[in-house]
Amino acid sequence: MTQRTFGDDFLWGSATAAYQIEGGATEGGRGPSIWDSFSHTPGKTLNGDTGDVASDHFHRWREDVAEMKKLGIGAYRFSISWPRVQPGGTGEFNSGGIAFYSGLVDELIAAGIEPVVTLYHWDLPQELEDAGGWTNRDTAYLFAEYAKRMASELGTRISLWTTFNEPWCAAYLGYASGVHAPGRTDPAAALVAVHHLNLAHGLAGRAIRDVLGDTARLSITLNLHVTRPDDPSSAADLDAARKIDALGNRAFLGPLLDGAYPADLLADTASVTDWAFVRGGDLDVINTPIDVLGVNYYSTGRVRHFGGVGVPAQADGHGDSEASPWVGADDVEFLQQPGPYTAMGWNIEPAGLLELLESLRDTYPDQPLMITENGAAFGDEVTPDGRVHDADRVSYLHDHIAAVHDAIDAGVDVRGYFVWSLMDNFEWGYGYDRRFGIIRIDYDTQERIWKDSAYWYRTLVATNTLPELDAEVEAAATR
Numbered sequence: 001m002t003q004r005t006f007g008d009d010f011l012w013g014s015a016t017a018a019y020q021i022e023g024g025a026t027e028g029g030r031g032p033s034i035w036d037s038f039s040h041t042p043g044k045t046l047n048g049d050t051g052d053v054a055s056d057h058f059h060r061w062r063e064d065v066a067e068m069k070k071l072g073i074g075a076y077r078f079s080i081s082w083p084r085v086q087p088g089g090t091g092e093f094n095s096g097g098i099a100f101y102s103g104l105v106d107e108l109i110a111a112g113i114e115p116v117v118t119l120y121h122w123d124l125p126q127e128l129e130d131a132g133g134w135t136n137r138d139t140a141y142l143f144a145e146y147a148k149r150m151a152s153e154l155g156t157r158i159s160l161w162t163t164f165n166e167p168w169c170a171a172y173l174g175y176a177s178g179v180h181a182p183g184r185t186d187p188a189a190a191l192v193a194v195h196h197l198n199l200a201h202g203l204a205g206r207a208i209r210d211v212l213g214d215t216a217r218l219s220i221t222l223n224l225h226v227t228r229p230d231d232p233s234s235a236a237d238l239d240a241a242r243k244i245d246a247l248g249n250r251a252f253l254g255p256l257l258d259g260a261y262p263a264d265l266l267a268d269t270a271s272v273t274d275w276a277f278v279r280g281g282d283l284d285v286i287n288t289p290i291d292v293l294g295v296n297y298y299s300t301g302r303v304r305h306f307g308g309v310g311v312p313a314q315a316d317g318h319g320d321s322e323a324s325p326w327v328g329a330d331d332v333e334f335l336q337q338p339g340p341y342t343a344m345g346w347n348i349e350p351a352g353l354l355e356l357l358e359s360l361r362d363t364y365p366d367q368p369l370m371i372t373e374n375g376a377a378f379g380d381e382v383t384p385d386g387r388v389h390d391a392d393r394v395s396y397l398h399d400h401i402a403a404v405h406d407a408i409d410a411g412v413d414v415r416g417y418f419v420w421s422l423m424d425n426f427e428w429g430y431g432y433d434r435r436f437g438i439i440r441i442d443y444d445t446q447e448r449i450w451k452d453s454a455y456w457y458r459t460l461v462a463t464n465t466l467p468e469l470d471a472e473v474e475a476a477a478t479r
C-alpha cells in the first residue's frame, strides 16, 4: 500500500468554539449571548443542556494547551466570544475578557502552536439581537469595530484571522428553521442575515488589514454542501440540487469570491425577498481578497424534486423543525442517504470531501484551501481499562484525511487540516449528548481522557504520514 505523506508545511490542527467549550458564562465580565438565551429556553436543547459550564475551558485553558502540546499539533483554531470581550456588542470593551484571549494566545505560542482565530462562531451579544441581530445592517458595522479592536489587541500573534464560522448555520438555522439561536422562523430574515453576515466579513477583513497591514492573513470558514440529485437523468432533480447549491454554497462563494450573488439564487428566492437590502458598494467590500478559504466537511446530501402536497422532507443536519432552513426551496425534498452513519445521523462518505475539494479547485483554481473542521460524533464509552477505544472515529478520520491527500495529489491547494474537535463539547441543540472530541470530557469531574483517536492523531502529526488502520481498528470500524 502506498504511504500517504504530506508536505512539510502542511498544518495539522484541532478546532473548538467558545460557547461550546468555555463555560464561565457569567464570569469575568462576560455579557449574555443569543446562545445563553436560547439554551436556557425550555425545549430548545436536548436535556435542557446549556453552555454555562461546558468543558470548563475558561478555567482549564492552560491544561488544555498542555494537552495540545502533547498532541504535537501545529495550530489551534478557537473562537473569541464577542460578549466576553465586548459584553453588549457595542461601546465598552471588557479588559478581562481581552486578557483571557491574550493569555491563551501567548500560551499557545510558547507551546509552539499557531493561533488561528475565528471572530464569530455564533454567539452574538444578546443586546445586538434585541436590536435586530443579523437582520440589522448596523450589526455588520459593529462586528467590524469588534474585529478592529481584536486586531489591535492580538496583533501579529495571530497567524490566521477567520471572520465567520459557517454563516450558513448562523443565517438559515438561526433565522429560518429556528433550531439554532436566536430561534427565529422567518425565511426573509434569513436571507437578510446571509447578506449582513457576508457584508460583516468584508468590513471586518478590511478593518483587520487597516490595523495590521497586508500581511494579516484573512479567511472565512464555510460548511459547503455536497448535494447530489437522486436521479441524475432527471432535469427536475438536477434543478433541486442546483437550488440547494445556490442557497447553501453560492450564496456565500458568489459574493466572497466572484463579487456577485448568483442570478439563479435571486430568481429562486424572488417570492421571499427582492434583495433590496444589498446596497451599492456592498459586493466590492464582500469581495475583499482572502488568503485561505476554510472548508468544513462532514457528510453529503441527496435531493429530488418534490411535487406532492404538504411539506417536503428537509435536512439541516442539526435538529428537527417544522420550518425549513432551505428558503424558497419548498419543491426540494431531501432523501435519506445510505449509511454508515455517525451519531448525528450523518452519512459517512469521504469521497464527498474529495469531490468538494476538486470542484472548488475547478471553480477557484487560485484559492488556497484549509480543512477547518472534519470529524465525527459517536457513542463513545470508557472501557474498564480506562480508555476510549473509538475505532469508528479513527476510521472516519483516516478515510477523510486520505481523501484530503488524494485531493492534493489531484492538484488541489489544501494547506492544512483541523480535526473537529479537540475535546467533547456542547453540540448546540444536541447539548452534551453528542461527542465529537478526540479527547473525552468527563462532565462530572472535567477530567480529560485521550481517546484512541487522539493517540492516532498524535502519530499522524509526528510522522506527517497517514497511519494505516490496524486490524483491530478496522474490524471495529466495520461493525
Ligand code: IFM
Binding pocket: 017, 020, 166, 296, 373, 420, 427, 436
Ligand atoms: O459542533 C459543530 C461546530 O460548531 C460547527 N461545525 C459543525 C460541528 C458539528 O456539528
